Amino acid sequence: MIEVSDLSVKLSGKPIINNISLKAYPGRISAIVGPNGSGKTTLMRALTGELTYTGKAQLCGRDIKSLSSGEQSKMRGVLPQIATMAFPFTVSEVVSLGQANLETAQNAEQKNQAISDALLRVGLQGFRRRLYTELSGGEKQRVQLARVLCQVGNATGKNGPKWLFLDEPVSSLDIRHQLQIMNVSREFAKAGGGVIAVLHDLNLTAMFADLVFMMNAGAIGDFGAPGEVFTSNNVTKIFDCSLKVNKIPDDNTPFVLPHSASH
């Protein structure tokens, strides 16, 4: 479980996140949505040990501050928003970078198999020899996800569930691969792992997330199941844009079309 209470983060003296408290559970996809600059990525960076914070933040019952890089890397994987490589590694080599610090030691055959499996899951089988620097943006994003999947391995490890932190995992993907990657996340959660994802696509969020945190101006405006929090009122207020939320008749999944915006 991820348990955060009274978490605040300042960047260059400027408060970005103010006294956030939240709980995220393994076995579910927790989505963070909100307008640009609302502090979503900063929250992720605090939870992945990149930024110093005040307040309390625990990952699987342990204070994130007290965990070393090595310990954290065995408990969770992180998909960054932008990932350029400085040098021309092959896809295979990039994915293998996720194996730098594995919880369970693997031999060369096992590592190789893990790379193949991860690339298959993100739909990039046959890309192993390709140079990362020559891939398209969406392909790069999926290679990075394969690297993260290689790092965490199974959804549960020696010390409980593993976590995936995904910062806009589908931002540069076509619709087929958006669904594919969201399904990878869903499978990971179903297998007992935890997923926290920053998402911009509200419809994809409504379709896949179990729990949604709506962030605004460094605080959590509302949270709950998508069906509860995605209301016309909430969406209009949080995004400062007059939108109308509708529901799919079959299962009451909310959806928002940009067409509904009134000016």
Place this chain on the structure above:
Amino acid sequence: MFLSMLMNKRALIGWNKKPVFEGDRSSLARWVISVLTILLLIAMVASLSIGPAGVTFVDFISYMKAIFTENEVSDRNRLIIETIRMPRLIMGILIGAALAVCGAVMQGLFRNPLADPGIVGVSSGAGLGAVSMIVLGGTLFAPLTDILGVFTLPVAAFLGALIVTLVLYRLSTSNGETSIAMLLLGGIAIAALAAALTGILIYLADDQQLRDLTFWGLGSLAGATWIKSISIGPIIILCLICTPFLAKGLNALALGEAAAHHVGIPIQKFKTMAIVMVAAATGAAVAVSGGIGFVGIIAPHTLRLLMGPDNKYLLPASALLGATFLTICDVICRTIAAPSELPIGIITALIGAPFFLWILMSRRGFVGE
């Protein structure tokens, strides 16, 4: 042609029993490393048997035989091989390896193919440290000279290099992202400042110091002695021993600092170790050779093109290629205009630059983003 030959040699690797996985270039890298080892051995023999003094390969062979048998070797030949060529060879190997590895490490650390101790001002800092010691070592820094002995110059150069590297890193990196514009501009400014301070010191120097400075500044292995080799040997060898521990971190750093932390690299500790290593090895190399350019750029890049950027293999291969390259260049610069000598910097650039340009032209798009 040579490149494609190397690429296809994968099939010929007999000693490499590890399975070859798709997209994994480590067997190719091991093959390159073994070829480089053989090349270095050939360069070593060449360096000991070629020179203006007329001691030839045959003389070198009889010298080698004499070590294992009762054969006699003329004192002259022994003297030339043991006190002139050998320290020069050892310094060439140490300095070539140090410069090439420092280039590779800095490129990895700054995540940029342009980083090199010579280009971003680290060598200038080391030079300022060394010049300060040559000029002020007898007066202002006399107590230091007494304590450090033969290590005075390398230590001073190390401190100069360390200060520059730390300033550069603080200047160019914020929130884990390195700005190459800041790195290059900062490097140029620091190099200019170091040059000005060095100028002041030269202005203050007396005649004997000026002579020392001139010889030092030529960028040459001509002044090689056993004392100098011993003064830089431990520092550079220690740095080279450290490099395997840097490989994993440098690979992860290619993803960016945040991602390196995510995969479990203690990034602050790692950066400190890499910076101190670069400063120490650059400092030691500059202290005795006066800064030989281009090795730190050409060796790592050539190897990345040949076998990929995996630092586990890139760092040892860079050391081997740098050592071989500098040894060969030194042989050329002392024979081509014998009995006088060309500064080695001319040869490294004359051979290195066209070769490097040719590689870049033939493999466009391979350099990185």
